[in-house]
Amino acid sequence: EVQLVESGGGLMQPGGSLRLSCAASGFTFSHYWMHWVRQAPGKGLVWVSRIDSDGSRSYADSVKGRFTISRDNAKNILYLQMNSLRGEDTAMYYCARVKDYGLPLDYWGQGTLVTVSA
Amino acid sequence: SYELTQPPSVSVSPGQTATIPCSGDELGDKYVTWYQQKPGQAPVVVLYQDTKRPSGIPERFSGSNSGNTATLTISGTQAMDEADYYCQAWDSSAVVFGGGTKVTVL
Numbered sequence: 598e599v600q601l602v603e604s605g606g607g608l609m610q611p612g613g614s615l616r617l618s619c620a621a622s623g624f625t626f627s628h629y630w631m632h633w634v635r636q637a638p639g640k641g642l643v644w645v646s647r648i649d650s651d652g653s654r655s656y657a658d659s660v661k662g663r664f665t666i667s668r669d670n671a672k673n674i675l676y677l678q679m680n681s682l683r684g685e686d687t688a689m690y691y692c693a694r695v696k697d698y699g700l701p702l703d704y705w706g707q708g709t710l711v712t713v714s715a
Numbered sequence: 716s717y718e719l720t721q722p723p724s725v726s727v728s729p730g731q732t733a734t735i736p737c738s739g740d741e742l743g744d745k746y747v748t749w750y751q752q753k754p755g756q757a758p759v760v761v762l763y764q765d766t767k768r769p770s771g772i773p774e775r776f777s778g779s780n781s782g783n784t785a786t787l788t789i790s791g792t793q794a795m796d797e798a799d800y801y802c803q804a805w806d807s808s809a810v811v812f813g814g815g816t817k818v819t820v821l
Contacts, residue, residue, distance in 0.1 A: 641815040701748040701763040
């Protein structure tokens with residue numbers, strides 16, 4: 598059974614840092630592209646970042662230079678290092694997998710909540 | 716940057732047809748995925764590559780994509796279909812979501 602389990606969320610002050618993790622199981626993690634998608638309370642889905650199976654990365658403009666996506670294929674874990682946090686980063690953060698470009702994000706975790714507030 | 720536009724809400728009576736449009740520049744040249752999200756849950760794929768249904772998704776969900784508009788159609792809408800629906804496409808190396816449409820079954 599495919600499982601994606603996020604962790605690492607919490608309450609942070611503006612300007613702080615946080616690292617999110619997404620533990621994957623039930624599939625060959627290294628073969629999949631992985632994404633982070635966030636959803637502010639009561640708002641829609643917003644794409645954050647992507648890392649391909651070969652390690653290529655891309656970011657939304659809103660997080661470029663502040664967030665870093667990475668993966669450990671030996672441990673089957675996806676990460677999101679979040680620096681210089683802002684209030685507008687407050688959201689539920691989901692990890693999701695996709696097999697290849699153009700295909701759907703077919704499995705999602707249940708999310709981890711990040712709250713940025715003084 | 717590429718944008719996808721959806722109406723904020725659609726209302727439908729039980730048993731009737733709900734139609735949810737998603738518009739974007741030359742969207743018909745891209746594959747569109749539709750996600751259903753219920754309160755407190757992660758999104759679930761209901762259609763991918765414009766018209767394909769994953770296993771377990773009822774036949775009442777169908778789709779089309781041409782020109783600048785993709786459409787999700789729910790035929791014979793049931794109370795359980797009440798949810799937020801998001802269209803999604805790929806643009807270069809990024810994923811783009813529509814703003815979401817809340818479907819209310821009255």
